[in-house]
Amino acid sequence: LTVSSSIASVLDDQKLSPDSKPRQSHSSVVQRRPSVLYEMAIMRRHLVTSREHTSTRTSSQTITTSTLVSRSVSRTGTTVPNVNRSNKSSTVAVMKPLPNMANVLRPVVRKPKQDNTLWYIFGVIEASVLGVLFWLFFTGEVDPVSFKLTAVKEVPASAVQNARLSDISQINIGPHYGAESIVYVNGTLYTGTADGKILRITDSKVQVVHDMRSAACGSLSCGRPLGMRLSQDHKSIVFVDAFQGIFSFSLENEKVVKLFPVGDGFEPVFLNDLEVLSNGNIFVSETSVKYSLEQILGELMESRPNGRLLLVDPTNGRWRLFADGLHFPNGVQLHRDGKSVLVAETTRARVVRIPLDGRSPSTVFVDGLPGFPDNIRLSPRGGYWIPVSNVRNGSLFSWATEFSSNWPVIRQFAHRVSPYGSVCIKLYTLKRLTAV
Incomplete structure (x- = not known):
């Protein structure tokens, strides 16, 4: 109670x-x-x-x-x-x-609820920016790896340095451009250009002797002659087209014959240089089995061992894999001992030596080159000519390559925003669709 x-x-x-029930209040x-x-x-x-x-x-x-x-x-x-x-x-x-x-x-x-609309907007913007950055840096067509280049070798004290090559005269091949390999025959130069032409160069003029592209073709994949060699009988020039295969150009009647591939289902991806052996067989380097010449930046940025060396019999078009796991194999040259072949690896700034017996392991022939090697040829004085591009320790490209070697994500981003990357390609496609 x-x-x-x-x-x-x-x-x-x-x-x-x-x-009693509590009264409803809207306050x-x-x-x-x-x-x-x-x-x-x-x-x-x-x-x-x-x-x-x-x-x-x-x-x-x-x-x-x-x-x-x-x-x-x-x-x-x-x-x-x-x-x-x-x-x-x-x-x-x-x-x-x-x-x-x-x-x-x-x-x-009760305190009135705060308006969090502005914070929600900031959160959406932040998530979008992070998503775009993740898409640019961590996804893409290329899959780069880390690597380390050997330091540039110092010039030996016994080496004689001179400036003889500075006294040169330039040969104007315009309107053509991008001369690659050169063959010298009886005072005449033969070379292939980036616009698909085979040129004959004499003291008087520059003449187009063959065009690897048809008139109806407007793509680079129609033809790009690269490595060139004089045949063993000195009657023809054997050259490799990056997209189409190996061809022979007759010096007598200027007729072009395809030697490889011939109907066996082989599809070239990125053929580069070649070497003709004494028995007529041909070593040809395939720079990449993943990226074509049009996608060369992807191969450079990825820097994986996507290349290989093929041995081709031009009489029947048969071929076999001679060596694989190479880093951007470029120039090919038979060693003077006749028992091995030299292959220039561009993205490693070195030349490797591969024995012909097929059993011995490959070794590094020369490392720490002062630039990135392209082709390789015999020198009449007993050595080898190794042309290099983008001299190391002296150019912006060299510095960027050295710096990004340990940062694959930077190379992946660079490829994405490059003219060959998916970002620019999609923007270009969108622009064309909008124009239409």
């Missing part, structure tokens, strides 16, 4: 009834009232606490009374009647004051 009266009194003070101040069960729980906890306090106080009073009685007996020696320790009349119940229910029923002020 006491509990119920207390609850009723508090509710009357707050002008609430147990069955930020919300009236919150605990349920009857919650009120009963508060009162029960209050009574339990008061009871524990009362029992503690009663026990202490009883112990005090017993102590006083004992002291009286010891002094007078008389018997004192027993004291009823459980006498409830001697205990004084101390009740704690009831909690102020007005504090419990105090209204709660």
